[in-house]
Amino acid sequence: MALLVMKFGGTSVADLDRIRNAAAKVKAEVDRGYDVIVIVSAMSGKTNELVGWVEATSPLFDAREYDAVVSSGENVTAGLMSLTLQEMGVPARSWQGWQVPIQTTSAHSAARFVDIPRANIDQKFEEGMKVAVVAGFQGVSPEGRITTLGRGGSDTTAVAFAAAFGAERCDIYTDVDGVYTTDPRITSKARKLDRIAFEEMLELASLGAKVLQTRSVELAMRYKVKLRVLSSFEDATETSGTLVCDEEDIMESKAVSGVAYSRDEAKMTLVTVEDRPGIAAAIFGPLAEAGVNVDMIVQNISEKNYEGHTGAVTDMTFSCPTNQVARARKALEEAKAAGEIAYDDLIMDDDVAKVSVVGIGMRSHAGVAAKMFAALAAENVNIKVITTSEIKISVLIDRKYMELAVQALHDAFELDKAA
Template sequence: MATVVMKFGGTSVANVERIQNVARHVKREVDAGNKVAVIVSAMSGVTNQLVSWVQEASPLHDMREYDAVVATGEQVTAGLLAIALQALGVDARSWTGWQVPIETNEAHGYARISGIPATAFKAAIEGGQVAVVTGFQGIEPNSNRVATLGRGGSDTSAVAIAVALEADVCDIYTDVDGVYTTDPRIVPKARRLAKVSYEEMLEMASLGSKVLQTRSVELAMVYKMKTRVLSSFVAPEAMKAFSIENSEDIGTIVCDEDEIVEQQVVSGIAYAKDEAKVTLLKVDDKPGVAARIFGPLSDASINVDMIVQNVTPDGKHTDMTFTVRSTELPRALDVLKRAKADIGHFDIKSSADVVKISVIGVGMRSHAGVAAQMFKTLAEKGINIHAISTSEIKISVLIDAAYAELAVRTLHTAYGLDSD
């Protein structure tokens, strides 16, 4: 008997028919004698609709009320799946994040899990009941208010619950049958990776891959939680229930680097279209100016990614360019406007018509020339680079959005990732 956590995303539960298909996947594990917790997202498109209503009501809104609205989508899915499981003769009940409880900090809209004191929840699973949990959400105990974990937060909910339950595996079911070298919709020759390291998956997740959310990979890496990416669209009867013996037969396993026998220099190409570029022009070039720019953004929980600073010809001013998520652009501009007196004089330009392209691979640690090949390949296609950032296992560039697919396809071929 194993403890299995299964997570199903929005496309997997897009309608009642798909929810019934998910119920059959869950029943497969129950029939094998496994103890099961299921984490679900809202039905496909529901969260987007809820967010659009909030934006329509007020572009600059109270994030606590934002959470109250957008958290409702998962509750519908959890209830429907519990009903579908009961119809198959499976003992199941739905749990909201606050019932488990999944406790969070006070950063509404982007909350982090602080603990899961889930005594009754664990007892229900140990007793053989399937727990169907609303992903993406928890409760901020000081104010006793619902808090959401950010888009894609159901993945984080799943890994956190798997850790709390000391589960044998956390299976993430999605609309693809594993992690690919890049988006197969853009590059038909993209290959499925049987295994990918936590570090590579973390970079892929943070750089645009939609398979797993960044914080879920962080949690899995810290706690060494065995995590698999599987397809919910494979017929349940065609898949085996989890056991240690068949755990590597399907999907992609996210694991330690030393578990991967053959490691390529570059494992994948990621892209992120939800980027926006902000440039502050003619800022005084003096100590502390960067802190006065990025401090208020940090206080507003706005994540900044690429940063490029150029000193102007007069030597007295600097131009500061950085990127934020496109959804955060209005708030970032508002924060900078309110901080202008403290920052000093500047002009500002912004654009959401950009995309970030990244090459990723732990093999880059021991191989030179990866960056040079990237820059040369893009130059040969006439693609201009606006900004560059690097880490030990990735290189990212910011380019015009119009060249996104061309860049991904060209780099995928240049690094030898195309399938035969």
């Protein structure tokens, strides 16, 4: 029997009416002849409420108990979804992570999948179950404790089940009707994409697009799981939503497929760092140990080099999320105090944003960087840092120009028009 995986996010199961709406979509697939594995998130706002309860109870909480509490939201949704399907005459049952069992590492609140054995669910399908409703976001550690996968973990759960069970497709139901060329809230010209390559979606997700969780796209790309992003609030057809697939499944690509942005960025510069082998490791090692998510990195000649110190010192600039600035500063100051690194000054700018253009078409189209920089220059937007990859160009700019930059780039690459 062909099998589908359907995932419903928090807004799609926010109340009983929305659960009934989601269940009707599941029943429609069962009526078409599919067995279905449904992955559900907690009802909208519930996880934040549970996290708040934990932090109010124990500021220095035990991570194992934290997972036990915050994973309960998905359990409630799974049970309600199963009951709703049963009321519709669909043989369904709920599954918590430990019942599958979804085997994960022991890294509480940031666990990773180890294995998803098929035997228990396959047996129930053979006995007549048509829908397995699985609580997303959770699993069980080798020690037998409940674990959670981090924010957005239900997306990752859905892709992992699609890979493990060889699903025909994994449908991600959310509050938007697909992946757009950029945020429609910033420009009304944003266009829904019919298809997007795994690599493009991975870049967009990591650069600020919040449609899919980054780890879920990584997993889908590794196991060639076709993803379809759909709206829970519209009737689906075969052409609905956006299909995330292999590059080979896309007939023709424009140079740029989308513009992404990240508002909450900070730029940090270490001034006059000793220029020697191993200095980058000495700087970014402590940052990694402190859990700082470093993104853009630029090493450049220090002004002091022009004062007769050629080759002796350098400046090192990097970006990170604004909420990690204090942690980064502390790590660097401790490394300096320990004599591991030396620098004259640490300059911070927490009023910047990152804007990026992404597209697999960059591999075969010349002049993308020139067009991007010309579009920003025409709007008098100054670029502070530039980084590139094979299918991406990112810049740091003053935050006040972020929306203007997104609109200008969207227009420059004519993203409102199909390829």
